[in-house]
Amino acid sequence: MTAGTVAPAWMHEQVTAEQYGSWPEEQCAGIEIVDGMVVARPRASKRHNRRARILANALDAAAGPDWNADTDFDVRLQDVPLTNRRPDAVLYRADTIDVTPTRPEHVLLVAEVVSPGSETTDRIVKVDQYAKSGITFYWRIEQAATGVPLVYTHVLDPATRAYRDGDVFTGVIKVSAPFPVEIDLGQL
Template identity: 35%
Template sequence: MTALPDWMRPPRAEGWFAEDLDRLPEAPRRTELIDGALVFMMSPLRSWHGRLVTALTVALAEQAPAGVEVEREMTIRLDQRNRPEPDLLVTTAPYDPDRTWFDPADVQLVVEVVPPESAHRDRTVKLRKYAEAGIDHYWCIEDEGGTPVTHVYELDAPTRRYAPAGIFRGTVKRPVPFDISLDLGAFVPHRAEAD
């Protein structure tokens, strides 16, 4: 067995802390911190995922009011041992070219386009952690035979838990965190039928 590179060894017995991510230039591009452990997105992302994230980023940015930014593939520092990286987020934090993470207090919406390798984390672990951090809105977008299906959650502030706010196939219309109208089905081509 090959020895681990030095950068993969936790700097302390308690594991990794949120600030450690900024000191790991050797780590794969999509690396997040969950409960003090580094999580790497090692599988290649499908074209369906990339097209959907890109189109969704552009569409949300076009609909966002002044003072609201849409960012993709940036981490959120939930606490000292958790810094997940959603596919995109909507924030009220002003643009900062040197930013490497966002504070949950500045995040209005988190969107995960769910690939098979992170399905459990996206549907359960991140769902709980984003709610506990006080992020008001969370969307999980799944591939249902080529059609985007969006599971929308809203924060119940007193309990710090998400309540389901709907399941949307293709089209998503939401009044929060701002007026949003999307035809996600138009963002990705449908699979060609076999002859």
């Protein structure tokens, strides 16, 4: 929006799950809903989108037939007040591909690519929200000074509903959980 442009009313009023469900995908694509309020997401760079897509493709290839990985779709964290997040990459149960909305119990792993303007949200806010909703794995991709990304992995402690820090990877991600996967970070 430019100076002098007035935001539509739906950006200033609390939104219910029913209202949100009636909106066209084009209206939902650039936003998240947090505590019922619309939060505009900054437009992602081509590099950001490429990193998310390459990560999702690698997870999809390694996951086997029971899991799918994809980018940029809603995960419904709670209904009231409505909270929908759009992780940069999501690994979800293959048998829920046609289930809408995607809920935390369908999701095994979410990943966020940190960009200018998303640092606090990706490092603090979403970590807490994803953990409290019960998503087992959270990965955060950050740009290192060397140009090769750093990947921070987190694993849910079910007793506390908080993430424990996992490994930090540069160069190559090589993990055995949630399944064996190796990703050359130079591709990201």
